Amino acid sequence: MKLFSWSLRFNGFPMKRAKADFEAIKSIPEEEFEDYINIKKRAILDFHLEHNSFYKNHLKEISTEHWNAIPILSKKDFQQPLKQRLSEGYHYRNQYVNKTSGSSGNPFIFAKDKYCHALTWNEFMDCYSWYDIDLDDSYQARFYGIPLQKVSYYKERFKDWLSHRYRFSVFNLSADAMKENLNLFKYQKFEYINGYTSAIVQFAKYLEQENVILSQVCPSLKCCIVTSEMLYEKDRLLLEKQFNIPIVNEYGAAEVGLIAFKNPDGTWKVNSETILVEILDENNKVLPYGEEGKIVITSLYNKAHPIIRYELGDIGVLDEKSTPKYPILKTLLGRTSDLITLPSGKKAAGLTFYYITKTVIEDEAHVKEFVITQLEQDLFKITYVSSETLTELQKKDIYKAVETYLESGLRLEFEKVTELKRSKSGKLKQFTSLV
Known part of the structure; x- marks a missing residue:
């Protein structure tokens, strides 16, 4: 059939x-x-x-x-x-x-x-x-x-x-x-x-x-x-x-x-x-x-x-x-996505962060743009452009999503900016690992 x-x-x-x-x-x-x-x-x-x-x-x-x-x-x-x-x-x-x-x-x-x-x-x-x-x-x-x-x-x-x-x-x-x-x-x-x-x-x-x-x-x-x-x-x-x-x-x-x-x-x-x-x-x-x-x-x-x-x-x-x-x-x-390596040794595709960050993407489009940078194996920075600052409840939801899709014990930093730095091509790379 x-x-x-x-x-x-x-x-x-x-x-x-x-x-x-x-x-x-x-x-x-x-x-x-x-x-x-x-x-x-x-x-x-x-x-x-x-x-x-x-x-x-x-x-x-x-x-x-x-x-x-x-x-x-x-x-x-x-x-x-x-x-x-x-x-x-x-x-x-x-x-x-x-x-x-x-x-x-x-x-x-x-x-x-x-x-x-x-x-x-x-x-x-x-x-x-x-x-x-x-x-x-x-x-x-x-x-x-x-x-x-x-x-x-x-x-x-x-x-x-x-x-x-x-x-x-x-x-x-x-x-x-x-x-x-x-x-x-x-x-x-x-x-x-x-x-x-x-x-x-x-x-x-x-x-x-x-x-x-x-x-x-x-x-x-x-x-x-x-x-x-x-x-x-x-x-x-x-x-x-x-x-x-x-x-x-x-x-x-x-x-x-x-x-x-x-x-x-x-x-x-x-x-x-x-x-x-x-x-x-x-x-x-x-x-x-x-x-x-x-x-x-x-x-x-x-x-x-x-x-x-x-x-x-x-x-x-x-x-x-x-x-x-x-x-x-x-x-x-373009369209590159680094691999995520976590403290436990677990690895995941960089696009995993789409499923995490979509918890703050709304139809009203308060969050305009975002990028995520892995600063250390257990530390991730979410930099975003928005008309409003993420609430503590929204941050809590992101933490829950991180634990669900990746693992517990990870640290997150949030930074609201007016504009994100773009590559020479004008494209944003959503996930970058500095580890």
Whole structure:
């Protein structure tokens, strides 16, 4: 039974319509594709100028005749309640609402209309099929975080069941945990691995120490898809060696969906069907293929919430061989996340701190930005930008979350600032270890 597709349709996502439209987009000839992009980006711009007061105010007194004159949006622009950013006719109950991971240090709640989200899933399904992966039938070994509060925990476990996947914890990357993970691969017919790069790399390092090749233990494996964090060449080689299956680099963002996906010949194909990817210089001028600049995304179908010329905070290069229909991501910089090492010797993925700090991320967006620095093995500093100082109750909640996800006995420092220091690329690194 195709539970995953059924669950999407049950929740109101028009998957059949989206699949038919997605296939039609794919069939557009190369020589007509630039016209398709121009028509869709103008259409989504005009829609939000007519139906979205937040976006109309953002572009007040700005000429929209030329696309390159459209101002750039950033996460800072979205730091206000979601209901103030929605288009006319859209509300929490008739769309897909979620929260960004905060990996850039600047999280926000966003929305997609259900048709747009259905197109997003068709994009994922299409790319996964390159490796003979079916989201309904292929069993996934998932290295992601999971909320530990009872209701949220069981909700995620139910979603895992619907999606035919088993979730491994990224909160505990100790040798004992890795041994348990390996035992599961011996008895479960996993077809692919998907998850945070740093956690999967730690598993590969354990396999290297134990002199184990994963595909020999679990012959049903077809590929490993890493996401959410940078995959460095040294780590890719390690994964290839210890897993002995194709290593696939997935680049995406929750608020826009899939951005780029490595195909079997090693080309990092950019999603040109449902989004527009631009590379801009520091003056917001479009750069030619082959030049390095900031990545800016336009969601061509999201009518619920404007994602138009939206700056992710990443730096990249589109290959000189790119075309409007087949853009290729040559280089991606950013999205790194250090590993957390604790006094007990336990290790955890840096993105663990998302699950801790989200306790202070509210829809009203009092906490605008945050970064965490590990000063000593037992001392962490949370530096945040907010209109209000964290209350003692909020700090207490963060301490509880730290004990739940990491371990007890850790010390926390809190510092409220007006602005956080950014890297040369303009991106914030959410977690940094000085240990």
